[in-house]
Amino acid sequence: MTIQRPRGTRDFLPDEAFQRAAVRRVMQDLLVRWGYQEVSTPTFEKLELFTIKSGQSIIDEIYAFEDKGGRGLALRPELTAPLMRMYVNELQNAPKPLRLHYFGNCFRYERPQRGRFREFWQLGVELIGSEKPDPEAEVIALAHDLLKSVNVPVDLHVGHLGLIRAILGRIPAGDRPAIMRFIDKKERQLLAEKLEEIKADHLGLDELIDLKGRGALDKAMDLAEELDRISSGGSSPAPEDAISSGRQESSSSDLGGSPSSADPENGRSARSDTVGGASSSIREGLEDFGELVDLLDCYGVEAVVDFEIVRGLEYYTGTVFEAYATGLGAQNQVCGGGTYHLAGLLGGKETSSTGFGIGFDRIMEVARVGVERPSPVVLAFVPSVRAEAIEAAKRLRRSFPVVLDVMGRSLGAQMKYASAIGARQVVILGPKEVESGELTLRDMESGAQESLRMQAIEERLCSK
């Protein structure tokens, strides 16, 4: 039996490889036009880079291994963390903001299905150094334009995590996993029951995640103020607490005996000097978010405000967004991103960034760029003038792709081969041509032939 490729990996034959390269080229051209420079990082990294903020369930999906020196390594499961590692290592003193883009393969040990593979490609950007509405709008508009440039029709949803995190901060840590799960699974009935059970139904969580489209923002503001009133006097945890506790709950399933650092009580006492400003910072966050939505209008980007977007990543802090392609079945999310603080976690100066990743394999199922793979010109020759044929091919290759027979075939067989590989033009070289100094150019579709000098052939075929 022959050796099969590993599960969840793919071979890309010439047609598909060409299409992928064409789509990639269109998108990368656009990225460069927006001033985002390409960078690339290693295929494998230290395992800790990916586990630093994650629990066991995520580690289970990583292709991790030990090298011969006993180092714990991992094939990268995504590219944001490696990019931020690179930033912290080498680019912290570069002028801000930093506009970077990447295209690379990633690996996850998952069950393959449509639009999901064990080796897959991501294209994305990170704008490092700011978190104001302006950079966020730029990044979201860029994501929108990128998808549009390759004719991927999408629904774009933008949300904000500030308020939902504040509300979760007031729910006992042990109940959060179930609640997050119900939100994610869109189990509204179960969510409502659970909120009632733990007497959290007055916090506005279920109302919040229902907020979509026009007017959602104003209502979210109302909810924020209401939240303020309910929690009379300084019991609101700072956003950072909500974030850090959010991390713990999603990464471990046995919260019963988990460290009490996840308990808002601790965070509260440690941060008692900041509590007064906490809820107002939520309002500020929402105001910025409103400005972002206005800016998207300026960019001509249609986006649905959607407070149900929570994203799986724990390091997102404010604005988040996702794009869903129409007509892709179960795996229709093709793009996701938001604003996050990762540099500090990786040992650098705290810096905020906004970025997104596009699932390249998923968009390839619907992307169209309208270019066809060109086939080379065949230079067919009579064996007696092989040396001259090699010389002629060398010259013509400066202008266009040329292939020469290497099978010792007759002229007729070379013509047959040219036809089989779809060559549109054949240049014929034999003793006659060598003598006259003019080559024969044959159009394979019409069968028309003419004698031309080398330069004329170059000009003719280049202009096509």
Added chain:
RNA sequence: GCCGGGGUAGGGUAGGGGAUAUCCUUUGGGACUGUGGAUCCCAUGACCCGGGUUCGAAUCCCGGCUCCGGCCCCA
């Protein structure tokens, strides 16, 4: 990790407890060494893997691998 459906030459297929496994296509050669597509001839090439039942398994049974789709999960 769970559920369902598949796996016969490079691609597509027929068959089916018993003889050399069917056909189309592709590939290489030839008819045909100065002009392709057609036709003909020749050649190469397969029962996913392992175990079981059997005198005999590609066929039946079990396990595995893998592909497709749906869950779970999704940094």
